[in-house]
Amino acid sequence: MEEGYVTEDGRKIGGVVMEMKNITLRFGGVVAIKDISFDIRQGEIRAIIGPNGAGKSSMLNVISGFYVPQEGQVFYQGKPRPQMRPYEVARQGIARTFQNIALFEGMSVLDNVMTGRLNYMKTGLFQQAWWKGKAEQEETENREVVEKVIDFLEIQHIRKTPVARLPYGLKKRVELARALAAEPSLLLLDEPMAGMNVEEKEDMSRFILDVNDEFGTTIALIEHDMGVVMDLSDRVVVMDYGKKIGDGTPDEVRNNQDVIDAYLGVAHD
């Protein structure tokens, strides 16, 4: 793998984890993503921004295997990734959260976070039916990991509460906990701060930075709040109408004329 770089705050960024090469995604006649290439490097926080309908979420769905692009190739850890189902992508160590929360409403917070550990559960149906021994041991081991994540995100007090009863901000945090419980090598966050007030946004930003810092998790995130994006991310991809119009550090992107035009509008004559 190629060399990484060092960020302004002195974190070392490694080689390329995921590379998107000439991705094109169409829905019938609508071109959602047009010939986009970019990479995500080990340990960095990579933001994807753009106006509404720019194709950001579609891009995330391509990474998590939910959409299959018509053209282009996804490289994961240096190898071209064959077409696979979303659950197979999850097993490769890619976890994600959703723009409009996708938690399991009928289950408790603890059970929700425990589902994040599914890929680590190896016991079979019969061992689980018997429970004593292997299954119980496995449950306890994974519970320990989950409890660490619960501690980390400060949601101990709602552990046994059914998710349906929680307020919006906490649900977002539980969803992050579920993704983290999988100990992903790449974490995708789809608008982690949508609909939050300033205080909740600050909390969430802190958690994202802490996750990156403590576990060294690579993070790709979509966000609308420019202040947050510029503060958090190491490199930014800017999309507009399915095309990539900018890519670089927050400062570079901020001064890119195309980006300014896309966000502020430009006079067409």
Added chain:
Amino acid sequence: MFYREAGDFKVSYQDDSQTFPIKFDRYRYYAVLAVAFLVIPFVINDYWANAILLPFLIYSIAAIGLNILVGYCGQVSLGTGGFMAVGAYAVYKLMTAFPEVSMFIHVLLAGGITALVCVAFGLPSLRIKGFYLAVATLAAQFFLVWLFNRVPWFYNYSASGQINAPERDVFGIVITGPNAASWATYFFCLIFLTLCAIVARNLTRGTTGRTWMAIRDMDIAAEIIGVNPLKAKLTAFAVSGFFIGISGALFFAVYLGAVEVGEAFGINKSFLVLFMVIIGGLGSIFGSFAGAAFLVLLPVVLKVIGVDMMGWPTDIVAHFQLVIVGALIVFFLIVEPHGLAQLWRVAKEKLRLWPFPH
């Protein structure tokens, strides 16, 4: 009034994920088991066994099976009657073909065969959801009943088209046929119910249960976090079919003794078990017991009140029963979709705080 939890601490995650985390519940569970295993067999008589206890035990197994499919995995099924028939005919063929093998093995095998059939009919669930799946399982119901009526091999070419359970024993104790003692049949069913309930609880509190519930609550998100929907749904169909098959086998071999398939395992049976699950509580093992007890006891209680005490004609009381069950279903769907189990849960939350709720 009952719960005193002071000093009831948990110091390990094992303790926290046990079936009855509260000490008081645990002791009550032991007490119920002790009564069921050590007291009832000695005081039981034919009336109690046939009118209440056997149907309760057998329907409880069926309700647990259906609850796993509908309540935990969210796959609506109207084929319960048909799947019970598979269990019944499987055990009949096994009993007559291998008379020397223990009935325990036959009933378990019948469960296994039903599980396979259930998985086959569960395959469409990967493509269709909700009402459409209900219709697909309804087709299973009618197809299976038709099959058992039309293919003489299933009823060993008997002239009446019925199947009759021959006399079989377990360790020398007769449990099928007219000479079976009521305590023996009761005990036999009780053992199966206890095993099924424990297995169901173990599966639902662990990984398997969480994958089922994830599929039920949001299948797209479940797939994103790594649940294989094919595997999750088909295991639910298999486990559910296993339990329903056992209940069908017991219903025919131990309880009824002789069965005409359309009558014993018709569409009404599917609805009856589904009502048990809805009234008892979707997604709750306790709810399956509560629902089965409720719908087994209701006709008995109504008969005692209506016919014996008030002196009304029997047919009027029977009609009343239909009206009451129908009204209750509507009532539960509107007021408490999680059924008796949820009522109990709410009561328990209150009791745990009583008398100092603040």
